[in-house]
Every structure is written in C-alpha cells, then in structure tokens.
Amino acid sequence: MYQPLYYVFIVGFSAFITFLAMPSIIHVAGKRHLYDDLGHFRKQHDHGIPRLGGVAIFLSFTITCLLFCATGKLLPLNYLLTACIILFGMGLKDDLSGVGSGTKFLAQFVACGILVIPGDIRLTSMYGIFGIYDLAYFPSVLLSVITIMMLINAFNLVDGIDGLAATTGVVANLLFAALFLYTRHYELAALSLAIVGALFGFLKFNITPARIFMGDTGSMLIGLISAVMAVKFIEVNKAIEAANMPQVNAAPALGVAILIGPIFDTLRVFFLRIIKGLSPFTADRNHLHHRMLRLGFNHLQTTVILTFVNLTAIVVVLTFSEFGNSALLLAMAGVMLAFNWIITFCIRSKERAHIALRNLFV
Secondary structure (H helix, E strand, O other), X not given: OOOHHHHHHHHHHHHHHHHHHXXXXXXXXXXXXXXXXOOOXXXXXXXXXXXXXXXXXXXXXXXXXXXXXXXOOOOOHHHHHHHHHHHHHHHHHHHHHOOOHHHHHHHHHHHHHHHHOOOOOOOOEOOOHHHOOEXXXXXXXXXXXXXXXXXXXXXXXXXXXXXXXXXXHHHHHHHHHHHHHHOOOHHHHHXXXXXXXXXHHHHHHHOOOOOOOOHXXXXXXXXXXXXXXXXXXXXXXXXXXXXXXXXXXXXXXXXXXXXXXXXXXXXXXXXXXXXXXXXXXXXXXXXXXXXXXXXXXXXHHHHHHHHHHHHHXXXXXXXXHHHOHHHHHHHHHHHHHHHHHHHHHHHHHHHHOOOOHHHHOO
C-alpha cells in the first residue's frame, strides 16, 4: 500500500509532463502546418487547430507508468504498453495523413489480442446477465476483444467537441482509481491515475477555446486504458468474492455506468445508421454532442451536461446496487433513452418554433 501523497504525486507528475510537452507540440504543428481538416463537414471550428495532443498524453502516460506503476500478473504492464504503442503508431499516422478503416481496425484487433491472450486481461463471466455466468476460454477471449475494441472506438467517436473525450476519460479513470483503492488493488489505482494526470495537463489546452485536439492518437489511448480498467475492475471483484476484502456490488453494471456516455452514444449511432441501410462507420453529425450543439449549447456547456448525465447513471447504480446487474443495465438504458428523447423533443420544438406534445413522437 502506498501513502495518499504517492497517488497525488502520480497525478501531478503525469500532468506536468503533458503540460510541459504541449506548447512545443503546438509550436511544431504550427510551423509544419499540421492542422485539423477544416473542410470536413463534422468539424466544429473555423480555423486550423493542431490535432497532435495525443502525442503528449501518450508520452506522459508511458513515462509515468514506467517510473511509478508496479508490474506483475495482475497488471502485465509490458503487454499493456505494447498495445498502447501499436495504437499510438496507428493513431499518429491517421492524424498526420489518414488511415483506411480496415487498417485501423486490424491494428486495434492486434492490440486487443495482445492484451487479452498473452496479457490475460479478459472477462471470464457474464455475471448472470442474460442468465449466463462463467464463460469458456474462447467465448471469453471473443467477448473481451470485442468489448475493448468497442470502447476504443467509442472514445474516438465522442472526441467531437472541446474537452468532452478528455473530461469523460478523467471522470471514468478517477472513479476506477477510487474503486481500486477501496478494493485494495493499489497498482491498478496508480495506473488509472497516470492517465488522469496526463488528461488534466491536456485539458488546459483543450477546453474552449481549444488550442489543440488529442486526435486519434489520444482518443484511442484513452479508450484502451479505460476499457482495460473496466475489465480489471469487474474481474478483481469476482476474484475477491471469497476473500476477506472490500467488494463492490454489481461491479459489471457499475463498470458500464462509468463508461455509459461513450457506450450509449456509439450503440445509438450504429443502430440508427444500420436501420437506414448505411455502414455503422459512416461519419455523420448525429452524435449526442452534435445534437446538444444544435440546441444552442456551446462546447463547455455540452461537456458539463453530458458529464452530469454520466454521473447520474453512476449514482443510480450505486443507489440500487442490490437489484442486480440485469435490472441495473435496463435502468441505465432507460435513463439514457429518456435523456435522448428529451433532446429529440427540444430539437423538434426549436426547429418548429412550437412546443407541442406531438414533438415527443414525430
């Protein structure tokens, strides 16, 4: 067990590295004209902004982990950093010159395979959801790879406005760190706090008006680390059921609640694209943050509102944890669908300049 100041130091050191590196990255990007694609219809800014903030986040996280995070069977840091390096290389190429979706998914699949198979970072049970409990090895590997890949892309998709992806990553990993400290898994808490510090340093330059974006390099790294922390949180609670250690009730539901923003937004846009006969990976402006902007909210207000909704889902799970995972997952789905319905009602009312009950339905 480390002293509390040790964890504060990890956050501070990681934030300092990012804060120190960011001005140089912004300067080099400006000199080399490495700006965001202004011509893309999804872009929310009218002037060139570098999208290499993920480079500083990656460097800060990696240096902090190598210096201050313990390694072992519970935390195979070598496999984790290998996966991070693979995604970093792919993300950097995508941020600089673009990468085809097939190549990107192949790199993600390889990175996730390294984590799940030799790293053994995987879900071994469904914990009674859909009446399924322990999983055989192959279904466990398949479920874990799909879950981690989905979360990597979910964070990539919510990185559409200033501060949203970074704030979501900070909230998620702060909560995972607190839960790991509560369950006495101190090395996992240190890892979560390493990415929290890196994101704190980045937010100084990304909160509206943004001076830099994190790009795919940053968003995929946040998704990867958040996914790994979610899997480890769920699994360590299973492992300590019979031990005399603190346990968190309904850990799978709580893990989903912590990441419900990116999860719900991704599933929602994928579903809508599929029913329209489009590829689920077709770019559009139908994400929750885009819809909030249509209502007149700015980037900061949208980030705050979506963070509040995320925290609401977490409070619901913590308050009603005795009801079990299946019921809690349904409750969270209801909360998020209700929130989306309210946004739809407000958009229709604004566009029609008339508030009416029919706006709830058509």
